[in-house]
Amino acid sequence: MRPRRLALPSRDSGSAVAEFVMVASLVLLLGMSVFQLGLVLHVRNTLITCAAEGARTGARADAGVADAVGRARSMIADSLSPVYAEQVSARHTVTPAGVRVLEVTVVAPIPVIGLIGPSGSMTLSGRSFEERQVSVP
Numbered sequence: 001m002r003p004r005r006l007a008l009p010s011r012d013s014g015s016a017v018a019e020f021v022m023v024a025s026l027v028l029l030l031g032m033s034v035f036q037l038g039l040v041l042h043v044r045n046t047l048i049t050c051a052a053e054g055a056r057t058g059a060r061a062d063a064g065v066a067d068a069v070g071r072a073r074s075m076i077a078d079s080l081s082p083v084y085a086e087q088v089s090a091r092h093t094v095t096p097a098g099v100r101v102l103e104v105t106v107v108a109p110i111p112v113i114g115l116i117g118p119s120g121s122m123t124l125s126g127r128s129f130e131e132r133q134v135s136v137p
Contacts, residue, residue, distance in 0.1 A: 036113050043080060044122060047106050050075040051088075051126030054104040058090055059128040065090045065102070072104050072126075084108040092130070100130040 050072050058068020068090040076085035087107040094100055105125045110118050 032113065039111050039113065040118075043084070043108070043111050044124065046079050047076065047084065047108055047122075047124045048126060050079065051104040051106050051124055052128065053126070054088070054090065055102050055126045055128035058104065059102040059130045061131040065092070068102060068104050072106065076106065076108075100133055101127050102130055103127045 053075055054068045054070075054072025057063055057071040058065055060067075069088050072088050072090075073085040076082075076088070084106070085108075088104065090102060090104045092100065093103050103125055104127075105123065107121055107123050109121050112119060
């Protein structure tokens, strides 16, 4: 009868836990990055829409720059947060073709999740043709 050999511990024992931790941390980082990108794009698109709506409001014949800024600020505060509506401005411009345009500009912080996201601010604008295109002499 042969004596039984005791099974020696494998060199790979316990490596499953280490591999799980490494892979899980990478998957979590990737997921948070995708979520961060989605949040930034959502805020950007919402701010552009609010700025364009403010420009349309201010471009009416019976409205002005203050109406445009007020409409953009109220829409931003209602849809996102009043923090994003702090720096809203509007101005009249004329294109090279001679078309009068009202431009609403919003400067807002980039939303950050935790410490992994970008920092800084983004400048967005919305434009609309003014109803009063022809100036009467």
